Amino acid sequence: MENLSVFFRNHIISGKTDHFDEYVTFKKFFLANSGTFYTWLDRIFTNKTLKNNIRANELRKTGNEYYIKKDYENSLLFYTYSLCFAEPKSESYALSYSNKSAVLFEIEDFEQCLESINICLSYKCSDSIKLKLLIRKAECYRNLNRQKEFDNAVNACEELIRFLHLKEFEREKYLNKLKVVSKNLKTSNQSPSVPLPILKDDASDLYLYASSVLKIRETKERGRHVITEKKLNVGDVLFIEKAFSFAPILLDESDTEIKLSKCFYCLSDALKVCIPCLSCTKVIYCNKKCRSESWKECHQWECLGMQTNFWQEIGVGFPAFRAFLKGLSSHFERLPSNYDFEMCPFGDETNNYRFFNALVTNFCHMENITKILIIATAIVCYLEKYTDFYVFNYSKLNYEKKEDLVIESGAHLCKHIAQFICNANVIHHLSSNFLNNPEMPFNVIPVACGIFPSISIMNHSCKPNISLYFEKDVAIVKAVETVEAGGEIFNCYGANYLFYNKLERQEKCEGVYHFTCDCIICSNPHLEIENYDTFSCKNCGGQLLKTSPDYNFKCVNCSQASKLVHVGEIEEKVSELYSKPNPSEKYLLACLKRLNDDLYPKHSCFVHIYAILTEYYTEKGDIKELFKYSKLLCDTEKSRLGDYNMQVGIKLKTLIKCIHSCLEKKEFGDIQQYRKEIEDLSQMVDDMKKILGLYFHLGNHHFEKIEFAVGALRFVLQISLKNQ
Ligand SMILES: [Zn+2]
Ligand SMILES: [Zn+2]
Ligand SMILES: [Zn+2]
Ligand SMILES: [Zn+2]
Structure with a gap:
């Protein structure tokens, strides 16, 4: 273009x-x-990309290199690219499926492995490949514990072996492979699909894909917008809309x-x-x-x-x-x-x-x-x-x-x-559950550009009161704040106050969407995230807002004006904190005290120092202190970003892991001391599940591992209490 x-x-x-x-x-x-x-x-059509087996073979080779390195995601990806370039029904085409089946067998997704094998076998491929695939097929059935199909697959293998007139030792080799009986039968490694949630109070008769509590309103000032007729609670499902x-x-x-x-x-x-x-x-x-x-x-x-x-x-x-x-x-x-x-x-x-x-x-x-x-x-x-x-x-x-x-x-x-x-x-789609590994960090990737007419009726706020995520081509909208009956439902068109300052947001809203934003953040400067990085009022502890460039401040709470003389000194302290490598405990606590004396509690500095302190106590294995600062860290983030912000959920996930690994290392005899902490940890897990469930399409299996681990700790605790 x-x-x-x-x-x-x-x-x-x-x-x-x-x-x-x-x-x-x-x-x-x-x-x-x-x-x-x-x-x-x-001009652009002189340069066409067509099916090409040579290119397909190259891409398959790259896939093989990843396979050898056990990078299964990339090997599957390159076998897919190879498949796209292969001339349909050619040998190269069949080989892409054959290689995919090897990866799928390796990652124990036997159902999908069987599918790949069957596609491959429906095309022309060499006898040796065919035999390899038939054996793999039998192994899949064995792992899936499907005896009858396993027997059939074995018969097919034996028939082919007879037909091929193999040398005696080769024959033996293949037949022996079939005789090996798997000792530990595994179930298929396919992650269970998570059902769509259910709309609050059923679907609306008038407003397609919306909950029955939602109504469209149209006024001169606000245009078309969406309100709720009933009070909304966090987690209420408001829209489930197919693109x-x-x-x-x-x-x-x-x-x-x-x-x-x-x-x-x-x-x-x-x-x-x-x-x-x-x-x-x-x-x-x-x-x-x-x-x-x-x-x-x-x-x-x-x-x-x-x-x-x-x-x-x-x-x-x-x-x-x-x-x-x-x-x-x-x-x-x-x-x-x-x-x-x-x-x-x-x-x-x-x-x-x-x-x-x-x-x-x-x-x-x-x-x-x-x-x-x-x-x-x-x-x-x-x-x-x-x-x-x-x-x-x-x-x-x-x-x-x-x-x-x-x-x-x-x-x-x-x-x-x-x-x-x-x-x-x-x-966006969640990419974390690749190979069914719920332990991977939550990561979303853009996959398509879609239009959702019902959802589009919502107006913008720089601080939306809903979350929006996608499963395939379906959009799911949930409330992330309580909204009183009659209140408006706000989506965010991208100009989120957590990532953009007011000027940038106004430019976005005016430039792309042609309106001037007057949302709760845009009309309340003290709610801007950057204005949390300030000092606290000496009179009432409230938030000081800068009124002029020469360090004149005014308290949001009691309106008292302050002229801070030691601003430079504190700012130096703060920048020191950010740059000091391996700070000592004594230094950190002294720092924290100084910050507590002067800074507004929602200042980002607290997030920073609490994070350093949790790391410090994780390493030291000091559970009591680790807990104390984890809680402070979460509470500070909640006060800054909102109780149900996604970042809070992700932070909880990390902290739970730290705390759990610390607790696990404790001696059986000491576990009773941490009774309260273990109870609190279960609470943290519930909290995390609730928050992350607002932003990602997650099922119970995503949390199985951590819930099991925390459950095990509680079990150990109970035994130790009984033994007392
Ligand atoms: Zn096409
Ligand atoms: Zn705004
Ligand atoms: Zn499809
Ligand atoms: Zn004040």
């Missing part, structure tokens, strides 16, 4: 007119500029964060077993059904563009195009302009297009809509020149001329691109 951007740099078309009409605007732009776009397309439309984030060789591991049609995990698109090299699916549905619905028009960088180049145009396709069959239906959003239904499970089509575009606020016109024109030119999209659809949709659909589709694309810019969500 770079050349086009340069070309149109001085080409500014404003959306700020009394009656913005995307049809007229697009038509004018398209007729004047389409030639340039055709040239641009010609109206989404597009996976496309692989970019320079970005290692994006991995090809999700089904392009349903966003299921497809790293272990997947099938590739038969034509392009960038798309995988979880099964054949997803592949054929996807082809019918959208991929038949996308696939050619996937052979170049076309869809990557047009960015948000890709998901907008997918939404556009959903409007085709209903002739891009709209809600009537006087639609009453308060009284009439919002959302229609079978045809949600007209509700998606009612989302704001903000055209009338945009200084410059050239970029949107460029993206829409690029898509239209691509469809016109490289696909039979218009030929196929114009008569089917009763357009008189093909050109009518060409222009109209461009206008709809413009609108949808604008709607995506101000309403779309980046769909």
